[in-house]
Structure formats: structure tokens, C-alpha cells
Amino acid sequence: MTFAPSLDLGLVNTIAAESKMSFIDGTKGVLEYVGIDIDSLARNSTFEETTYLLWNSRLPNQSELDEFTRQIQAEYDPPNEIWDLIKRIPTDAVPMHALRTLVSALSLFDPEADDPSPEANHRKSIRILAQCPALIAGYDRHRKGKDFVEPDSSLGFAENFVTLLTGDKPTETMQKAMDVCLILHADHGFNASTFAALVTISTLSDMYSAVTTAIGTLKGPLHGGANEAVMHMLKEIGEMDKVEPFIKGKLERKEKIMGFGHRVYKAIDPRATYLKTFTKQLAEDTGNLDLYEMSNKIETIMKAAVGARGIHPNVDFYSATTYYSLGLDIDLFTPLFVMSRISGWAGHCMEYLQHNSLIRPRCDYVGPHEMPYVAMEER
Ligand code: SDX
Numbered sequence: 001m002t003f004a005p006s007l008d009l010g011l012v013n014t015i016a017a018e019s020k021m022s023f024i025d026g027t028k029g030v031l032e033y034v035g036i037d038i039d040s041l042a043r044n045s046t047f048e049e050t051t052y053l054l055w056n057s058r059l060p061n062q063s064e065l066d067e068f069t070r071q072i073q074a075e076y077d078p079p080n081e082i083w084d085l086i087k088r089i090p091t092d093a094v095p096m097h098a099l100r101t102l103v104s105a106l107s108l109f110d111p112e113a114d115d116p117s118p119e120a121n122h123r124k125s126i127r128i129l130a131q132c133p134a135l136i137a138g139y140d141r142h143r144k145g146k147d148f149v150e151p152d153s154s155l156g157f158a159e160n161f162v163t164l165l166t167g168d169k170p171t172e173t174m175q176k177a178m179d180v181c182l183i184l185h186a187d188h189g190f191n192a193s194t195f196a197a198l199v200t201i202s203t204l205s206d207m208y209s210a211v212t213t214a215i216g217t218l219k220g221p222l223h224g225g226a227n228e229a230v231m232h233m234l235k236e237i238g239e240m241d242k243v244e245p246f247i248k249g250k251l252e253r254k255e256k257i258m259g260f261g262h263r264v265y266k267a268i269d270p271r272a273t274y275l276k277t278f279t280k281q282l283a284e285d286t287g288n289l290d291l292y293e294m295s296n297k298i299e300t301i302m303k304a305a306v307g308a309r310g311i312h313p314n315v316d317f318y319s320a321t322t323y324y325s326l327g328l329d330i331d332l333f334t335p336l337f338v339m340s341r342i343s344g345w346a347g348h349c350m351e352y353l354q355h356n357s358l359i360r361p362r363c364d365y366v367g368p369h370e371m372p373y374v375a376m377e378e379r
Contacts, residue, residue, distance in 0.1 A: 029267030047182035048211030075130035098119035107208035123344035137164035187344030229258035266310030
């Protein structure tokens with residue numbers, strides 16, 4: 001390979017590796033997981049089946065899906081030391097800080113934490129994915145002074161999470177909504193948090209370290225943290241009449257509108273399209289139609305103002321109203337993104353390790369040369 005470096009700020013024009021997991025056509029607004037359109041998966045699949053697809057490059061047959069589901073269910077319950085640790089976390093902690101800390105702590109109680117074999121990495125991926133719901137729900141119940149709920153290994157992934165969080169089995173609508181959100185957020189090429197995980201795993205560090213890196217990266221409001229920012233924006237606007245002055249004011253001040261724009265999509269994010277339709281009924285059923293209608297008006301204003309520049313709603317814009325309509329606290333929105341994206345992060349780490357190459361770009365040094373070391377008394 002010839003060495004011909006060039007500066008590419010933000011790696012906008014850089015392809016860092018090949019992958020068979022997600023295909024994104026930013027011009028047409030297409031997302032496929034292993035060639036299957038995201039819309040078909042959201043309508044027909046489950047999060048467990050979608051994760052199997054991403055990790056194995058094909059859909060499972062029934063016995064394979066049953067076995068994979070059983071493996072996940074068998075790992076729902078974190079070690080007792082983790083439940084004890086949750087009780088030590090300050091009740092006013094930011095949930096994303098709590099979640100990043102708890103996922104990292106899981107490694108302390110996993111005897112194969114540093115086993116680099118593909119088989120151990122697969123088992124650890126299942127463990128981290130399976131236990132994430134208990135970490136999120138456990139912290140939320142701790143901060144609210146509620147007792148923990150025991151994980152139920154007879155329940156599916158989405159159903160188990162809602163039960164751990166609320167103490168009650170979800171309605172059919174809530175379970176389907178949660179499963180759809182988990183499917184839609186599972187993977188998305190080399191987004192910032194996935195790439196961060198790959199940088200970590202490329203040094204032959206471990207899966208817990210890679211996922212912890214990714215959680216810290218997803219937290220930022222330019223990335224996974226946008227869904228919480230969208231909800232805060234909708235709350236700040238408060239009512240339909242204030243939508244236009246609020247949005248136009250921000251645009252005039254060159255401030256970004258959370259939930260819009262994307263590094264790859266220059267057409268509308270197909271996940272936003274699906275969520276918009278899906279969320280309308282949910283918002284109506286839960287008395288949150290005002291949020292949906294305000295979102296719709298924001299979309300109309302943004303389309304007229306910046307649509308021609310390829311700035312459209314992204315997955316975070318309508319996931320905000322979806323999660324709020326499901327009764328989730330706003331500061332749990334990004335932890336839910338983590339819960340789903342562990343599927344993509346772990347899948348990409350296992351895929352990348354098949355042809356590993358240490359990720360280490362160059363920087364273009366623009367500082368001085370031949371500078372003298374000046375003694376302290378002369379400075
Ligand atoms: C996710 O990468 C992924 O795949 C991520 C994700 C995934 O599944 O992992 O899809 C999930 O992170 C979705 C994105 C969530 N973030 C937000 O909603 C935050 C708001 N969006 C922007 O910050 C922005 O759109 C980014 C960061 C998402 C992408 O920005 P880029 O590609 O770095 O482009 P840019 O910031 O340089 O913007 C280009 C122009 C600028 O105008 P000019 O300076 O050229 O005049 O477009 C404008 C920007 O000001 N612009 C916006 C805007 N986003 C871009 N203007 C107003 N509102 C916005 N939201």
C-alpha cells in the first residue's frame with residue numbers, strides 16, 4: 001500500500017474498513033442490515049432475531065433463534081456484586097455516567113474478560129447485551145427509592161426490560177414499540193461510537209473496554225445524546241404557536257436543531273420515516289399528540305429552510321416522542337440507544353477482529369521546529 005496521506009477532518013471522506021453488517025445509501029435514504037431493508041425488519045423482526053442477523057450475516061432458522069434467545073435470557077441477571085454496586089451510585093447521577101460505569105464494572109466479575117478468542121468474545125457480547133437492561137432499570141429504580149425487579153428469563157428482551165423498569169409486564173403496544181426502537185437503533189455503519197469501539201478493539205483490548213469506549217462516545221449531543229436534546233427542545237418550546245419563532249430564531253443564530261442533519265443521510269433518515277408513522281398512533285393513544293404535532297411542524301419549517309441543503313430529520317427526532325410516549329424519563333433515552341447499539345458495537349468488533357489492523361491515523365504537524373529549551377529563569 002502506497003503511503004499518500006491527506007488531511008480529512010472528521011474522517012468525512014475516509015473508508016476505514018469493509019463490513020457486511022449495515023448498508024447506508026445517504027442520497028436515497030436507505031438503510032439495510034445484511035441487505036434486508038430496515039422497514040421490513042421493523043415490521044417483521046424482533047431485536048433478538050435482528051442481532052442474530054447482524055452477528056451471523058444471515059437470518060436464523062427457528063431452532064437457531066430459540067437457542068440464541070435462550071443464551072441471552074440465561075444471562076439477564078448481572079452478578080450480585082453489580083446489584084450491590086448500583087446501590088452505591090449517587091441517586092442524582094447522570095444515567096449515562098452510571099451505565100458507562102456499570103458496563104465497565106461487569107468486566108471485574110467475568111473470568112473470561114480478557115479471553116480474546118472469538119468464542120469468548122461472542123459469549124461476552126451476549127452477556128453485555130443481556131445484562132444492559134438490568135443495569136439501566138436497576139439504576140433507575142435505585143434512584144427512585146424502589147426495590148429492584150428480578151430479571152425474568154422466560155421473557156423476551158424488550159419485555160424483560162420494561163418489566164425490570166416498571167415492575168409490570170408491558171402492554172402489547174409498548175412491547176412492540178420497544179422492539180421496533182431496539183431494531184431501528186441496533187446498527188448504523190461506522191458511526192462515531194462504533195468507530196470508537198473499533199479503535200479500542202483494534203489494539204486487541206477487550207470487549208468490555210470497547211463497549212465502555214462506545215458508551216462514552218454515544219453520550220454526546222451530536223450523536224446519541226440528541227434524542228434527549230430533542231425532548232428538552234420540545235419541552236422548552238412548550239406550545240404550537242411558539243414553534244416557528246423558536247426554530248427560526250435558532251436558525252438565524254446559526255444554532256443547530258437537534259434531531260436534524262446527518263453526516264451520511266442527505267435524504268430523510270429512513271428510521272425517522274418509520275418512527276414518524278409508528279409514533280403518531282402511540283402519541284395519540286398516550287395523550288402526547290401535541291408533541292407529535294409540534295415535531296411535524298418543526299419538520300415542515302426545517303424542510304422549507306434547510307431541506308434543500310440535505311438537512312432532514314434523523315433517527316433521534318421522532319424517537320424522542322416515541323420514548324416520551326412510552327413513559328420513559330428523558331435522561332433514559334440515550335441509555336436505551338446504548339441498550340440497542342451494543343448489538344452493533346459488539347457485532348462490528350467481532351467482525352473487525354477477523355481481519356484486524358491497528359487503527360492509528362496520522363496527524364499533520366503544523367507546529368514549530370528547531371525550538372530551543374529555554375531555562376526557567378529566562379522564561
Ligand atoms: C446519530 O453517524 C451516525 O450514523 C449517527 C447515528 C447512528 O445511528 O449512529 O445516525 C445517530 O448520531 C444521529 C445524529 C444525531 N445528532 C443530532 O441530531 C445533532 C444535530 N445534528 C448536527 O449536529 C449535524 O447534523 C451532525 C453532527 C449530525 C452532522 O453534521 P456534519 O456532517 O458534521 O455537518 P456539519 O455540522 O458540518 O453541518 C453542515 C452544515 C453546517 O452549515 P454551514 O456551517 O455549512 O453553514 O449544515 C448545518 C451546519 O450548520 N447543519 C445544521 C444542522 N446540521 C447541520 N443546521 C441546523 N440544524 C442542524 N441540525
